[in-house]
Amino acid sequence: MVVPRRTSRDIRSDSRLDVLHAVLSAGETTRNELAQFTGLSAATVVTVVGELLAEGIIEERKVTAGRIGRPTATLGMNKARGLVVGIDVAETYVRAVMFDAALNQILAVESARDEHVLDPDSVVEGIGRTLDRLLDEAGVSREAVLGVGVALPGLIQGPQGVSVVVPHWTWQTVELEHLRERLGLPLVIENPLKSIAIAELWLGRGRNCSSLATINLGTGVGAGIVLGGRILRGATNTAGEWGHTLLVLDGRRCRCGRNGCVEAYIGAPGIQQTLREIDPTHPLVDLDMQNDFIVALAAVADGDEPDEAVAETIARTAYYLGSALADLVAVVNPEVVTLTGWTTWALGEHLLPPTRRHLLEQSPGGSALGVELDVSTVLGNSVATGVATVVLERFLVDAGLLTSNIPVAL
Amino acid sequence: MVVPRRTSRDIRSDSRLDVLHAVLSAGETTRNELAQFTGLSAATVVTVVGELLAEGIIEERKVTAGRIGRPTATLGMNKARGLVVGIDVAETYVRAVMFDAALNQILAVESARDEHVLDPDSVVEGIGRTLDRLLDEAGVSREAVLGVGVALPGLIQGPQGVSVVVPHWTWQTVELEHLRERLGLPLVIENPLKSIAIAELWLGRGRNCSSLATINLGTGVGAGIVLGGRILRGATNTAGEWGHTLLVLDGRRCRCGRNGCVEAYIGAPGIQQTLREIDPTHPLVDLDMQNDFIVALAAVADGDEPDEAVAETIARTAYYLGSALADLVAVVNPEVVTLTGWTTWALGEHLLPPTRRHLLEQSPGGSALGVELDVSTVLGNSVATGVATVVLERFLVDAGLLTSNIPVAL
Incomplete structure (x- = not known):
């Protein structure tokens, strides 16, 4: 067996x-x-x-x-008891957050990343420098830190060891050991989707339900899934890649190589594409930075001047999101769905009511009737929070108190 | 908690x-x-x-x-030790299968159902008559039977009790007690998707892997999911409704009321619709019975005369199936996927190679590289086999040997 x-x-x-x-x-x-x-x-x-x-x-x-x-x-x-650090390595930034052992946030620093520089050495160095800055600004030595957790996109566990696979990256275990050396602290590596699920499980709605999905909305989108009070990892640790399930067969090109993925419609660049399709001359279409675009979209929606193209963009995004969430509810049937990530912080209140309606209408056999859909109460960067939680968990595993499986601990 | x-x-x-x-x-x-x-x-x-x-x-x-x-x-x-009976109540038939206590099939009988007659009394009577015929043909009295299991589509557990929800049915617990009375035997009720998962878990690939999805292809389509050696039920017992996830947003009308569901493309009527789109004048388009259509399609594909429309129908069906399986692998990331159901028995060998290719190409980050996709080794009606297994399980629960949760035991 x-x-x-x-x-x-x-x-x-x-x-x-x-x-x-x-x-x-x-x-x-x-x-x-x-x-x-x-x-x-x-x-x-x-x-x-x-x-x-x-x-x-x-x-x-x-x-x-x-x-x-x-x-x-x-x-x-x-x-x-000691400090823990969680680092979220995203496409466009590296964010390092320091927490006390009660998981209260103490300090966060962020470095921009050039998303075209993808060689492992540069990524390792970018993470290392961000950690150094965090410790420096906090005036804290490495001795005061119990460990550091790094969330890397596309972490996959296979028989050949651990790979980090994003569209253009492929790391093997060796480079993870380089990262351990560069950081100079006990290191755990976790996938960002698993990290947000861990944050939700420990600090959010996971405290009083046994199954949930937490949805990260940013450049990429994905789901962290908790079933029976445990993180769903899957056979190769890739469970939750809901952002790369189909919304429209043969639809928009997704950066993962597939066509028609959910992410191509509700990732930040996808939302901008929706606006472009509605009104190619709209000034927000030309905004270069994804985060600026989402913040500007929310500002227009919040403003007094009605903007039909923006309203329609938000309406379509809610339709896409609600439809895709109905798919997740159909397969996994969780009690609770929470939204997190920087698109959520900016647009969540606009998206929530219409998304709830679409979710309810499209879920099979009334299965979404009892599903609670809300913005996560785990504020801030829940990827960093989640992976910092894994650091604490690893500390307890090392002390012989827990038997949980941590995918990569170096 | x-x-x-x-x-x-x-x-x-x-x-x-x-x-x-x-x-x-x-x-x-x-x-x-x-x-x-x-x-x-x-x-x-x-x-x-x-x-x-x-x-x-x-x-x-x-x-x-x-x-x-x-x-x-x-x-x-x-x-x-005794006989167990599993009954698959599908849209177009009721099939009752008798097994010995080692789950070897002894006898099966099938009654056609008029899919337009949906009142609970007729359905109960149809199930009752099919069981009577089975016992009669086997020459067996009710005393020799440990219990009977009935698989009903769309079984949902909520705070108000149990409902059986298919597009036009809504039963409440009361009618299930009528069914118990009519059958005159200890009764368990299970959802067909959970039943196929149980059959695969006990008698198929579940014997030597810990996570799998088994895909039922017939009039309807759906997935039975096993994670960590246990059936994934979900908060309201509706997990696995993969047949009603989106293949194409705003695509073909599905009988569930949603548009663009997987089932609308790879359910038997969906496959016939694909042929109709390719060649509206093809003689197989006019075949009235779904099962006849699928068997005829397989016969033409197996035949010596090349038929481009049929070949294209099978190619597109494999593309739809592989794409939709890639979605399931992205979210749940199982070790094994098996195909079952009467469309599989007829077309499985034609569908398997191209479906494998599409699954591999479309799964994120190579997550399907290790996934085994095969026709299930649980032959025959795995819904009936699965629900018969639940009867045996219930017998062991009643004897105090197991603590498993059986959704409805009357």
Whole structure:
């Protein structure tokens, strides 16, 4: 049998993860509340809390003497345990974000990337320099950092090891070791779609549902999928590439090489293409930078002057998005769908109501009736947040507390 | 936390299921082989085998005295434990299949259904009469049958109970109890897509991979998905409705009400529509019965006379199928994809090579490179086989040996 066997060790690992999620979620809590929230027995909670205290992951804050019985201690994440860094390597930028061990954001720095420079050495150096700047600006030495997580597009695990595949990149494991050397810190690598799913699972809607899809809208689009409280990775770690499923067979050319992909319609360049098709002379059609275009589109939509071409662009984008989400709901049937990514931060409120309507109308057999569609509550760069969470997870795996699989830890 | 907690009871259940799968798979085996095949300890295998022997699910066949050590007993499924019946209720027929307790097919009978008669009473009576005929032809009384499973299209579980939703049907739980009364046997209800996945999991490729999608090609099309060795059900039991994902936005009208669904292109009527588009005067365009059309199409393709319209119809169908499978691989990324259903039995060998090529070309980042695409080895009606397997599973749940969730057991 190839199916990984679940053992009693995995059950203990699950209990620890549940307690940790609950502490993160509550901010400050007690052992009694943890037992109620997680459904674990009081005895298990006492054991698990003891283990997490011993590793310094959580801390006892204040002890209140009750009128009856023993005094009660409040528990919270131990922010001082160390720092973690998450780095989102996108097509047009590298963004490094520093968090404390309670996953509160401390500082973020961003470097622009030339999307035409794709050789591994330049990419490694770009990531390295962004990390150096982050540590420098924070006035922090490498010793204070527990580890760094890097989200790389198109991370694939196969029998020949790990490859990073984006349209023009193909890295092999060797280069990942170069990256480890350049960064000089314990390193985990994660796919950005898995990263956003991890962020949503730990810090967003994943706290109180068992299945969800979180949709990243930016240059590229994709889905992070959680089923049964776990990240869906797939056989080669490529699950969630919903951005490269068909919206229109033989439709618009997608940069992945396929025609008619969802991304070619609702990725930022796709949205600009929609405006171009509606009104080729519209001034926003000529904006060169994707992010500027999306921000300008939102500004026009928010403004007092009606702009029919912009309104129609948003309406069509919502139709494309709602139709493509109906496909995802048809196949995976999650409880919750959240939207994230920089297009969402700019356009989310405009897109949400019509997208909800299209999703509902197009999902088979009323299967979307119970689906909650919302903007993610994990604000900021959820790719960086997610991959920083993996750093914390890896720290707990190394301490023997968790059995989770982390795809690449160097 | 809404995530169902896995307990040590689930782990014991998993061990029993693994042993049972291994016995089914091997036909005849020994405790030593079972330990090797399942990866369970020898002690666990001895315990589990004892439990399955005590319930009469498996039997000891012959005992061979070895030259050294204790004699070895061979083990197999106990065919005489009782009969199980699986019933596939499709749009155009009701097919009831009788199996022994080792899931060997004994007898099948089929009744045509008028697809325009959709009131629940007629459907219940049609199922009842088909079961009566099966028992009658087999010369078997209800006492010899452990239970019956009925696969109903569009089974949805929601907070208001269970509904059976096909384009024009909406049943509530009440009518399912009528069905239970009419059949006069312990009854389980399953969705056909979940049924084909269960058949593939127990009797097909699921024996040696942990993730797969099995594709049903008939009047309707859909996918049964297995992840981590378990059926993907989704929040409302509708996961796998891949037949109602988009191939072409605003494309051909689908009978589900949406436009451009995969089913509208590769369901049997969709394939006939493709031929009609290529050559409206082709004699096969006028064939009235879907099954006759598919069989005739295969006969022409197999024949000596070249028929360009038929060849082009098959080529386009493979293009549609390969493209839609690439979408499924992009989102779910399974190890294995198998094809089943009556269109597959007729056309599978023609469709397979070009479909493989399209799947490979269109899957993002080479994610389909390792995917095996084949015709299912679960021959015959895998919907009926799958739902019969659920009957056996329910029997083991009732005996306290398994903790699996069966959606509807009356």
